Every structure is written in C-alpha cells, then in structure tokens.
Amino acid sequence: MLTACALLVLALGCYAVLCAVKPFAPCRKCAGTGEIERFRKVRTCPRCRGHKLRLRVGRRAHNAWRRTYDGGTR
DSSP states (O other): OHHHHHHHHHHHHHHHHHHHHOOEEEOTTTTTSSEEEETTEEEEOTTTTTSOEEEOHHHHHHHHHHHHHHHHOO
C-alpha cells in the first residue's frame, strides 16, 4: 500500500514538472501536423486550429486555479 501511494505521488510530481517545463503537447487529433484529411481533402485541424499544439490538462487545471486564486485575493 505504501509503495503504491509513493508511486502515485512520484508520477503526479513528474507530471507537474512536465507541465511546468513543457506546457504544450502535440495535438491528439492531428498528431501534431495541423491538418486532417476529411472526405479526401486536407483541412486545418479543428481542435488545434492548425497550431499543431494543445495545452496539457495539468497546465489547464493550474491556470484555472491561478485565475480563481488571483480573483479571490483582489
């Protein structure tokens, strides 16, 4: 039980560091190309709008927490 908790804390810590160092990841829908093929036509990816990157879930949660914290302390 103790090792499972320690592994969970370690994994969350590593993900937090990854979100701080590299907040953007390749888009999952287009695999980082910025384009998708629909009906035999190449189109701009609707999820990333052609930017090829997306904001990580952990970074999105951190930004929401910071906005809430900053809004509450003003």
